[in-house]
Amino acid sequence: MVYVPLQVTPPGRSPNARGEFRLTYGDTLPYRGEKCEIKASRLGRTAWADGVFYIRPGLAPEEIRKACMGIYRTQAKEVLGQKVKAFAEKMGVRPAKVECRGNEERWGSCDGLGQINYSWRLMACPEDIIDYVVVHELSHLKEFNHADSFWALVEQFIPFAREKHRQLEITRRALRECNFI
Numbered sequence: 001m002v003y004v005p006l007q008v009t010p011p012g013r014s015p016n017a018r019g020e021f022r023l024t025y026g027d028t029l030p031y032r033g034e035k036c037e038i039k040a041s042r043l044g045r046t047a048w049a050d051g052v053f054y055i056r057p058g059l060a061p062e063e064i065r066k067a068c069m070g071i072y073r074t075q076a077k078e079v080l081g082q083k084v085k086a087f088a089e090k091m092g093v094r095p096a097k098v099e100c101r102g103n104e105e106r107w108g109s110c111d112g113l114g115q116i117n118y119s120w121r122l123m124a125c126p127e128d129i130i131d132y133v134v135v136h137e138l139s140h141l142k143e144f145n146h147a148d149s150f151w152a153l154v155e156q157f158i159p160f161a162r163e164k165h166r167q168l169e170i171t172r173r174a175l176r177e178c179n180f181i
């Protein structure tokens with residue numbers, strides 16, 4: 001249960017009157033700790049590949065935003081799915097259900113039924129922060145609290161977990177620099 005609102009802005013660009021940012025081709029978005037450029041796909045495909053967000057050419061800013069969000073969601077399902085599987089195995093836990101959403105301003109959550117939710121926005125974070133949030137929520141399957149025993153469990157799998165927890169706030173601020181999510 002990590003609460004962090006996300007807002008991102010591209011460097012050198014400014015918000016419009018509504019405080020929103022207008023994405024365009026050539027802008028970069030954060031993806032797993034890297035800055036990845038948005039490019040028009042000559043094949044008209046929408047996908048992330050080799051550090052690039054490929055989207056259809058000729059889209060308006062809001063369509064670009066939607067296309068990129070779609071890519072984040074697709075990637076989140078795949079990447080978070082793999083990470084959850086690997087860590088759950090290591091930790092000896094089994095979530096009842098895992099979903100990737102992103103409608104709320106939370107990185108992740110775990111309820112009393114063992115259902116875990118991760119935000120697709122996590123894909124904008126550096127790899128070690130993604131891992132930390134994955135393990136944080138999986139740890140709630142054993143420790144439904146934030147007591148010392150909870151942190152001890154998290155730190156078995158993520159060294160310096162408390163430090164990474166603090167880094168989430170820094171990440172949040174960094175993400176503000178490049179808009180959109």
Ligand SMILES: [Zn+2]
Nearest residue numbers: 001002136146
């Ligand atoms: Zn928590």
